[in-house]
Amino acid sequence: GMFFLFSLAVVVRVVICQDCFFKSSLYIGHVNITIDNVTCDRWDAHLSHSDLLTLKLPDVSTSEASNYCRDPDEKGHPWCYVSNDPHHKTWEFCDVLFCRECYFANRSHEYNGYVTTSINGNCLAWTGTSFPDSSFPDGSVARAHNYCRDPDNRGYPHCHTTHGVLPCLIAKCNHSVCADDPSTLCEILKSVICGVKDIAQKLCPKTCGMCGKSLTTASFVRFRNLILQVK
Template sequence: MHIIHLYDFFFIELDIQECVRSINGYDYLGSKATTTQGKTCINNEVCKGSGSGPFPWCHVDDPIVNWDTCDIAKCTDTPKECLQTGKGTDYFGSTTKTKSGSECQRKLCRNPDGSSSPWCLSTDPTVGKEYCDIPVCDYQGCSTNPCLHGGTCQNTLNGDYTCQCPNEYEGDRCEVKVPSVDECKRSIAGYEYQGQLNTTIGGFTCQMWSSDQPHSHSKHDQPENFCRNPDKDDKPWCYTTDSSKRYDFCDVPFCTTPAKQCLQSDNGIEYFGNVRQTEDGIPCQKWADQTPNSHSYTYISDQEDFCRNPGAGEKKPWCYTTNSDKRWDYCDIPFC
């Protein structure tokens, strides 16, 4: 679909991409809402791709399966050499150097994992992952109505736009539905808890994590004043608003419903299914064991040898292996 847009007194033709350039379609940001089998995406969803999924998909209303794949055409036009979205997941240009001027190991800057902008692994071993200096396309703006699902568009000073999304959606264009959050935990430590409990076992109100009053601390990146476990403690906790009580644990109940055997988010922090082998079929080492691979994840020793992503530290669930030649690897778990 093409839209004629007036920008800085010039008429420019914008290409709203309804196609993909990547193998697994992680770059798809279009508006298609019909699956390969002709089913309609539910809950106002559109087909979405991700860096860890094999193809674009969406949830459907079906008694047998709750999701289906989407057949998205491959793009045939020449990729733009600028960013059309805030994070540049759509970027497939020819930039081959990082911001510092280092050459990319695999030649091209891309953003398959939802980072803040396209990046690559530098050939400089002291640098590792580094972002690339790619300009923003100078014709983006809210006049194209880019925000989906009721998102509010705001123009930025550089000619781009940002979308303020409703609570249940996220992404550059509010195209991703946020998975529902359980107000319970499935591990003893509750490292995965993402709920909104903000009162402690002792009845204290939780202090805002962004605040240093009445207690100063360094964990400002936690949300609101919700109970969390950012430091691998015994259970979720928070600083309190009482100056005489620095912190207290929170009484988060255990979930009583069966855990889903699939991923509800890209990183799968919420996954508590029963897969216990890697993508290559190697059995997982028990989290309570230190052989053949020693580690510091003893706080999830109650999780047996199941694939997990504690603290969302990796891009998807993983485990240490029982093979001394392969320390750890990712697990093959489907999306819901």
């Protein structure tokens, strides 16, 4: 319990991990600002009781959801309603990162994650483009589906949308190389963090042999203040 956590105080420190999501419809974090820096409206100001029958908020109620970004209709990325947007939009995507993945700036063409949302809408399938199969880490255009990719080496994952080619909301990895940090006490890291599968790949290179593996769960944001990083 808590005694165990405090007993590790000499070798661990508590850090605030990034508020991010694994599956957008299950996101329960506290981001309430859109990608255009507009403050979100409260959900209960827009949703009626009948709306709740079709939408899937992960919160107990619209009141608990407050004005936090959510994805109750599975658009693919957390969003919220806005009433004071300068572009007169009724809703907008939020600046929430997909915590399961990141890309290395000098190897963005190798990114083969599962994000399918650009900064302004869902991605279209790559089959509508002229890129050869060899341009994709998936091995073919078809297997790339509508995932964010960098087949033309722009330096960041992007995709085709109804608004043109746009970058995706994917973070850069914190380090240039994903590798174990020899100073990391891996046994403690694995027992405290990885045992409950609440660690993002962005903590790389303190990975203890787990580079490239998906260890983040939807509960990550619930425990973001308790994640321990071994010095």
